[in-house]
Amino acid sequence: MKLKDDRKYALIFRAALKLVAKKGLSGITMGDISKEAGIATGTLYVYFSGKDELINALFAACRERSVAVSFKGYNPQQPFKPAFKNVWLNILKYRLQHFEEVIFLEQCYHSPYITAETREKAQQLAAPFYALIARGQAEQLLKNIDSAMLITFIIGAMNELVKQIHYSGIALTRPKINTSFELCWDALKA
Amino acid sequence: MKLKDDRKYALIFRAALKLVAKKGLSGITMGDISKEAGIATGTLYVYFSGKDELINALFAACRERSVAVSFKGYNPQQPFKPAFKNVWLNILKYRLQHFEEVIFLEQCYHSPYITAETREKAQQLAAPFYALIARGQAEQLLKNIDSAMLITFIIGAMNELVKQIHYSGIALTRPKINTSFELCWDALKA
DNA sequence: AATATAAGCGAATAATTATTCACTAAAAAG
């Protein structure tokens, strides 16, 4: 194992996410995390200066991954609606597969753990989404409303959808996915 | 002051809500709450057996108030769309005016503080919403999708809308409210 | 008014939890 192993960061993150999803941000201790990760408590302090840094780092990592995956396969040549649907599907799939991250991010939203700096950086990651919405509006396909409002609408509905699916345990079939997308699209379309 | 004063419960709840909205559920202590409420820490234990009970009670109270206010002025005689809009507006207004409750409830969603029993009771409060959606579907005005999915969609979008408005600090004008409602309605309508 | 009961207090105590540190094990450098 050379230098601080990337796999160990991943191990710690995975443990923390699992626990937060189960017990909430308020319910986890450094001891819990180390135990879940199968390492000694002291080792956490080799990788992070403390609990605050650990959580901020995890928050930043989740946000980055979430955005990175959203635009996979995005092609500006493609007509808007299918291109948008592609992004929407990327987000939906990712969030369903990484449900713990959804919970974690939600819990962080009003947590004192997350510093203003971390928040600021996370905010900047949203730029591509604004660009996408702007394109749809320029092509007169989307309602001409404050784009922040449209985005929060999309994301809010999506998050609840993800939660609903996750907890209901109902399998998400192709037709159901399409129906859900149309629900969203009907709201946004001009 | 006779018996345990209702006003004192309200005082404690208000203090707790304010703090949770500012610092998150993970960031508050019994000491913080008592200080914010202007009472001694020990007094909290006159009203609640401990932190768990306090938070469960607050959760239950928020849920109840939130539902109670939603159907104010609801009249089954009224045509569906305006009746639905009335409910939608009730919820929007209440959540904007009691933003701390929105945050608190969100934070509680995955918190170990909230017991299964409390959760169960909260769930039952949603019955009137299901009935309302069912009516809209029976009148063929709403999409014929799993009503749980429609409700989570409405609530998810509404919550993010409330957050967006709250943080952007933008005044919510009549036309903006109407536009937002149409956004929601367009999504739901058959 | 005298007594009993309940509310309120906050310093002291008990738990819990973050963090440190002296030490061991492993890896890299020479």
Place this chain on the structure above:
DNA sequence: CTTTTTAGTGAATAATTATTCGCTTATATT
């Protein structure tokens, strides 16, 4: 192979925080 540096350990310590309790003050009861 020896030395140096880095990773890992977990019991011990330091902070933090929930909860208790002996006491005071207020309210109700007789």
